[in-house]
Amino acid sequence: MGAELTGAEIGRLLEKLDIRQKVRLLTGADTWRTYAEPAAGLRALTFSDGPAGVRGTAWDERDTALVLPSPTALAASWDEELVHEAGGLLAAEARRKGVDVLLAPTLNLHRSPLGGRHFECFSEDPLLTGRTGAALIRGIQAGGVAATAKHFVANDAETDRLTVDVRVDERTLREVYLAPFEAAVGAGVRVVMSAYNRVNGRTMSAGPLLERPLKDEWGFEGPVVSDWGAVRSLLDTARSGQDLAMPGPASPWADGLCAAVEAGAVPVEVIDEKVRRLLRLAAWAGAWEDPPEVAIGGTSWAAAAKGTDGPSGSDARQRERGLLRRAVAAGTVLLRNEGSLLPLDPARLRSVAVIGPHATDVRIQGGGSAEVFPASLVTPLEGITAALAGTARVVHAPGLPSSTLPRPLDRADTRDPRGGEPGVLVRLLDAAGAELHAEHRLSGRIVEPAEVPGAHTVEIRALFRPDRDGTWTLAVAGWGPLSLSVAGRTVLTGTFPVDSDDPTRVHVDPPYRRVRAPLTGGREVELVVRRGLGAGTGVATVLAAAPPPGDAVAEHERAVAVARDAEVAVVVVGATRESESEGRDRDTLALPEGQDALVRAVAGANPRTVVVLNTGGPVTLPWRHEARALLLAWFPGQEAGAGLADVLFGRAEPGGRLPTTWAAAEDDAPVLRTRPEGGVLPYAEGPFIGYRAWLRAGAVPAYWFGHGLGYTTWAYESMEVPAEVGAGEPFEVRAVLRNTGARRGREVVQLYLAGPEPDGGPPVPRLVGHTAVTSDPGERAVAVVRVDGRAAARWSTREHRWVTEPGEVTLLCGRSAGDLPLRAVTALSPAARETPPESALH
Numbered sequence: 001m002g003a004e005l006t007g008a009e010i011g012r013l014l015e016k017l018d019i020r021q022k023v024r025l026l027t028g029a030d031t032w033r034t035y036a037e038p039a040a041g042l043r044a045l046t047f048s049d050g051p052a053g054v055r056g057t058a059w060d061e062r063d064t065a066l067v068l069p070s071p072t073a074l075a076a077s078w079d080e081e082l083v084h085e086a087g088g089l090l091a092a093e094a095r096r097k098g099v100d101v102l103l104a105p106t107l108n109l110h111r112s113p114l115g116g117r118h119f120e121c122f123s124e125d126p127l128l129t130g131r132t133g134a135a136l137i138r139g140i141q142a143g144g145v146a147a148t149a150k151h152f153v154a155n156d157a158e159t160d161r162l163t164v165d166v167r168v169d170e171r172t173l174r175e176v177y178l179a180p181f182e183a184a185v186g187a188g189v190r191v192v193m194s195a196y197n198r199v200n201g202r203t204m205s206a207g208p209l210l211e212r213p214l215k216d217e218w219g220f221e222g223p224v225v226s227d228w229g230a231v232r233s234l235l236d237t238a239r240s241g242q243d244l245a246m247p248g249p250a251s252p253w254a255d256g257l258c259a260a261v262e263a264g265a266v267p268v269e270v271i272d273e274k275v276r277r278l279l280r281l282a283a284w285a286g287a288w289e290d291p292p293e294v295a296i297g298g299t300s301w302a303a304a305a306k307g308t309d310g311p312s313g314s315d316a317r318q319r320e321r322g323l324l325r326r327a328v329a330a331g332t333v334l335l336r337n338e339g340s341l342l343p344l345d346p347a348r349l350r351s352v353a354v355i356g357p358h359a360t361d362v363r364i365q366g367g368g369s370a371e372v373f374p375a376s377l378v379t380p381l382e383g384i385t386a387a388l389a390g391t392a393r394v395v396h397a398p399g400l401p402s403s404t405l406p407r408p409l410d411r412a413d414t415r416d417p418r419g420g421e422p423g424v425l426v427r428l429l430d431a432a433g434a435e436l437h438a439e440h441r442l443s444g445r446i447v448e449p450a451e452v453p454g455a456h457t458v459e460i461r462a463l464f465r466p467d468r469d470g471t472w473t474l475a476v477a478g479w480g481p482l483s484l485s486v487a488g489r490t491v492l493t494g495t496f497p498v499d500s501d502d503p504t505r506v507h508v509d510p511p512y513r514r515v516r517a518p519l520t521g522g523r524e525v526e527l528v529v530r531r532g533l534g535a536g537t538g539v540a541t542v543l544a545a546a547p548p549p550g551d552a553v554a555e556h557e558r559a560v561a562v563a564r565d566a567e568v569a570v571v572v573v574g575a576t577r578e579s580e581s582e583g584r585d586r587d588t589l590a591l592p593e594g595q596d597a598l599v600r601a602v603a604g605a606n607p608r609t610v611v612v613l614n615t616g617g618p619v620t621l622p623w624r625h626e627a628r629a630l631l632l633a634w635f636p637g638q639e640a641g642a643g644l645a646d647v648l649f650g651r652a653e654p655g656g657r658l659p660t661t662w663a664a665a666e667d668d669a670p671v672l673r674t675r676p677e678g679g680v681l682p683y684a685e686g687p688f689i690g691y692r693a694w695l696r697a698g699a700v701p702a703y704w705f706g707h708g709l710g711y712t713t714w715a716y717e718s719m720e721v722p723a724e725v726g727a728g729e730p731f732e733v734r735a736v737l738r739n740t741g742a743r744r745g746r747e748v749v750q751l752y753l754a755g756p757e758p759d760g761g762p763p764v765p766r767l768v769g770h771t772a773v774t775s776d777p778g779e780r781a782v783a784v785v786r787v788d789g790r791a792a793a794r795w796s797t798r799e800h801r802w803v804t805e806p807g808e809v810t811l812l813c814g815r816s817a818g819d820l821p822l823r824a825v826t827a828l829s830p831a832a833r834e835t836p837p838e839s840a841l842h
Helices: 007-015 019-025 071-076 080-096 126-142 170-177 179-186 208-215 252-262 268-284 314-331 380-387 503-508 552-565 595-605 640-648 691-697
Strands: 047-049 101-103 146-152 165-167 191-194 224-226 333-337 351-355 393-397 424-429 435-441 457-464 470-477 480-486 489-496 512-519 525-532 541-546 568-574 609-614 629-632 680-682 714-720 724-726 731-739 745-754 766-775 780-787 794-796 801-803 807-814 822-829
Touching: 007 268, 019 252, 019 268, 071 080, 071 126, 071 314, 080 101, 080 126, 080 314, 126 146, 126 170, 126 179, 126 766, 146 179, 146 208, 170 179, 170 794, 179 191, 179 208, 252 268, 314 640, 351 380, 351 552, 351 595, 380 393, 380 568, 380 640, 393 552, 457 541, 470 480, 470 489, 470 525, 480 512, 489 512, 525 541, 552 568, 552 595, 568 595, 595 609, 609 640, 629 640, 714 807, 714 822, 731 745, 731 766, 731 807, 745 780
Parallel strands: 047 101, 101 146, 146 191, 165 680, 191 224, 351 393, 351 568, 568 609, 609 629, 724 822
Antiparallel strands: 333 629, 424 435, 424 457, 457 525, 470 512, 470 541, 480 489, 480 525, 714 731, 731 780, 745 766, 745 807, 766 780, 794 801, 807 822
């Protein structure tokens, strides 16, 4: 990283720039870069998506990345040291790809279990989200890459996300939704991203919250970058705390900001302040010098910063994969383990049935702008098979027929008709159909074809070899003129106008247009899709296929037979790309059709059944009492199968604890609604979301926030709390635990506080601290939970500040929000009424 600039140094740089140069810096030069400014010796800054991996500036499947477990899985580890390590890995990847600013972490909350982007967020609790996000930020920025806290603020659902007006009261906003962002500022985050949505009638890219509290109260000194395309007007955004409009080069600021300043509609001092913040970031990122030597854990990553393979090549990659594998186990939650079925002993196993569609087609990440391309992938079937090599026979049965939803063509069943290599041929054609550019690609999903002057049409051409006879579904995606031909015969043609302003739908995930065609198994057929390019329609083009419907009954019966003949059955089920993705919320918490019945049938056939859930967020589990063991693996990243096998066979303990409460039935969830009415989404529940909503309602979920079993058991024996705490002062709570099981283990100790509610309702516990202890069988461990001085404070809507009321509060300690065996009362001293300005989450 570079150096901090003083105010005087920034002032001298500003003096070198005229108003046009200053204004130009405030809109992106392209999709991922800012403008360079030679007059100030400033190079461009490069941004990249990347909560679970770093894609870089190109959406190209040939440019691979390391893929971490999803952010929800990282939060489930309740392990800030691990998350810090993960941040360091992301930083090294970013430097390798020449990225200065990583667009992560996402600090929005799991308000409703139907939220479609839960996999990219951390949790339902502001403290856990804030602490996890702060750890990731520190890890990323220790590696010389700027982190970005997003999406500021109340961007907790995807439905109508560009225009929805979230109505939320002042107390709830401060105590719940702003709190993780305050923690990020306390951790030194360099960039904050404003969200698409409105809050209380004001669009966030022009909202007053960008000034107060973000900049004025919290002291955030970096730039506020817009979500991509979120600056949609001129004067209100330019006069606000919004600093950088992305992407570019087109934006309302690029079109009219200079003229507005010259006309006096926007003060030049406002522009100077925006440029100061950008220059401050550029200086920290080393935008006036070559990438510096950056030490992470004693290892120099300067080579990675210069775009090489990094230190010691394959050794470094091996260490990175080891971290990814550890992270899988650390975030895996053991929800149920009846009769201590897990861990399985490989030495005593002779046969294992691995069942379910996700055993081979595992989802390692969520859909949308955060997607990256893994260099390698270990599926659950591969991980289990490798772990049992030479000891047990592993038999696989999908249990369900292949999906009839189209999937982009890939190397397994296509060849480039020009060179013959696995994959497809992509061509850019001029208006007369002449070839301007051609390249070999590895997938039928081409989000960003090459940029070629004069290009009029994108063409994807492939020799496709279907694996069975029958009527296949073929599909193309894109906007504008589209056509599809099969063996030289046009089967689909039309013009499809853009129907959305959502950047994900336009540029990343356009809808499929489907046709059906009879194909012969094993016989190659040439498929050609052409898509005309036009202004405002994006460039993404997709060629996809789905097989004829399979025999559901036969697949089901075979899975049951395989399970019955095995000593243990492992069933892997989960979400699909359609059910969890950016740009849309979920319609249901149920697993996709057929999976619940499959689990029930396998559990009925084999009493030693382990179910593995491959989801990014909560699902309903109507069979949860029928399966002996239940593991939640989330979207576990590229080492999915290896990390899962470590947990199944006891090489690692399932370290995860739920970051979100899971309902037994969808209608049980106290807060469910994600869809606005009349453009408005009221947060009428106030601060009572997640476990706090369940506790307030006196309801019992399927699994509480914080729940998770290990491979040993624990007794919570005693708790020591101070008799009195000065209002606004930090304090410590000590809890004594004993490992009552037969294995060494780790326990996540959670501390909750219940005090008078400002609305006069009954006290509802909220998380105020957590830590972890590790001990051997029979040993005692002392958990020391440090509680911040603002933990007992509440935001006063009358005084517009944090206030701590004197009196008694109850502290509760245990293993989840619903299992808190230790409790004690402490008194808050009346010595102070206002807490210090520091965040309780720092």
